Amino acid sequence: MRLLCTAGALALTASGAWADFTLTILHTNDFHDRFEPINATDSACNEEQAAANECFGGIARLITAVAEARERNENTILLDAGDQFQGSLLYTQYKGDMSAEFMPQLGYDAMAVGNHEFDDGPAVLGEFIDGVGLPVLSANIDPSQEPALAGKIGKSTVIEVGGERVGIVGLTTLDTPEIAAPGPNVNFVPYDAAQEEIDALTEQGVSKIVLLSHAGFAEDQQLAETLTGVDVIVGGHSHTLLSNTEEGAEGPYPTMVNDVPIAQARSYGKYLGELTVTFDDEGNVLSAEGDPILLDASVAEDEAAKARVAELAAPLEELRAQVVAEAAEAIDGERESCRAVECEMGNLVAEAMLARVADQGVTIAIANGGGLRASIDQGPVTMGEVLTVLPFQNTLSTFQTDGQTIIDALENGASQIEEQGGRFAQVAGLMYSIDLSQPAGSRVSDVMVLLGGDAWAPIDPAATYGVVTNNYVRTGGDGYAMFVDAENAYDFGPDLADVTAEYLAANQPYTPFVDGRITVLGAAAPAAEKAAPAEAAPAEGATEAAPAEAATP
Secondary structure, eight states: OOOOOSHHHHHHHHHTSSOOEEEEEEEEOOOTTOOSOBOTTSSBOOHHHHHTTOOBOOHHHHHHHHHHHHHHOSSEEEEEOSOOSOSSHHHHHHTTHHHHHHHHHHTOOEEEOOGGGGTTHHHHHHHHHHHHOSOEEOTTEEOTTOTTTTTTSBSEEEEEETTEEEEEEEEEOTTHHHHSOOOTTOEEOOTHHHHHHHHHHHHTTOOEEEEEEESOHHHHHHHHHHOSSOOEEEEOSSOOBBOSSSTTOSBOSSEEETTEEEEOBOSTTSEEEEEEEEEOTTSOEEEEEEOOEEOSTTSOOOHHHHHHHHHHHTTHHHHHTOEEEEESSOBOOOHHHHTTSOOHHHHHHHHHHHHHHGGGTOOEEEEEGGGOOOOBOSEEEEHHHHHHHSOSOOBEEEEEEEHHHHHHHHHHHHTTTTTTOTTOEEEESEEEEEETTSOTTSOEEEEEEEEETTEEEEOOTTSEEEEEEEHHHHTTGGGOGGGTTOEEEEOOOSBHHHHHHHHHHHTOSBOOOOOSSEEEETSOOOSOOOOOOGGGSOOOOOOSSOOSSOBOO
8 A cells, every 4th residue: 555646646536537535534642631731841731821821732622623623524533542541630530531531522433552551550441441432452462361451452443434444453562561560461462463453454355544553653664664554654652743834843744654654743632633644446545644733722622521621620639638648857849959969859759760660770860950849848748749849740751871971961960050950960879979169061070870789889981871860851851962862762651749759658757868979069068968767768770881899988
């Protein structure tokens, strides 16, 4: 099924020798429970921003946009490329129930399984599939040995639209077992499974086939090169904006690879993808065009949906008041501390990040001080307090990089201390020194990595280390451009506030501490050091290529 773009093909089309069929594929991906509108930084949009028309997305706008798109296009289908789950307090409260309520209302025809659909295990996904009442697909997942999912995930489905049959084949990232919680009974098989399903549909006489992929833009481009019989790829997982008009788009919409149009519409419900594809009567793609629709204030909110979301959001006030842990002492997260020296909140958040992903071979955590927005009082700690400290809905990002890049990152963090720049690097699994008498870019020295227990060693600039940070830092925020091209980067882990709350709960009563992991020369001494309790000690780990001789601090 190749793209026919020759003059002869166009002439045949114009003469009416072929009965062309035009299909509009409306699509979303990586919605991540953003049922409420978001602001320009993808966080929850507040009343002041809403009054200034600075909000985007939200399910109420999406309902309007889908209805309007259906009105202007004759033959439409609506697809979701996965990761409906995880990303807001609404997910914490309702798990998949809100998606199961709104997706049928929107009239989705099919959905791919995303990795975050497994964040709370197979049972939650199984309950969602039971409730949503639409095909939930992945050709490369074998759930037959998992009772909660057996018989519930399809490989493909066939949709009849405008008198034509359109095949939809699902696909899910192979990284899911490492970045989610599918459990031991769910088997992930190679992407070749998609080819088998495409071939099966072709044998059934289905000549128009869409791959609904939650594998990421890079993988989708490779799949377009290797798969045969696929006509269109609608993707997700990488949160990629493809557009012909939006500034900062990663590529055109659609991106053509091996004559296969690839479409993706960023994430968080900020855009609705609208791809119009014309096929000839043999299923060959004659043309593919469109652009994502920005769901800004110009798109009216469906009033019934808006009211329903407000109703469902009301209990979140109770959630924000939920006590998640106990603090033995106040935890210092003040701006003056966390943007200049080692601070108690920085240690808490960095240790929480590292503990969450230590089993993935990650040994170093870096948290930007500017991401820490408040202190926590002694006594009961509420989820609201944690969200005040970490309000940005940042997610955990993991990657691999060499020791020199880590040193460069620490130099970036130390470059704006005088201005209280938010880039200051709070860390776990690392120790380092800063000399403010030196110019920015040459202030950092004595960088040590934790080998395990109390054993430390100098960082090896040539060695590869596993690192965790937040998605803002990993994608270049606060000057961390050195991380943008890091290897094996994954930016869509759990919410940082949730991770921190869980860590506090696991280590309560939590005693805040500073332990000398960051030494700043020429600056005011940090608050009196507090001994770190055993449960809050730096996480253990070993580098991949650390020097053999360990040193103690």
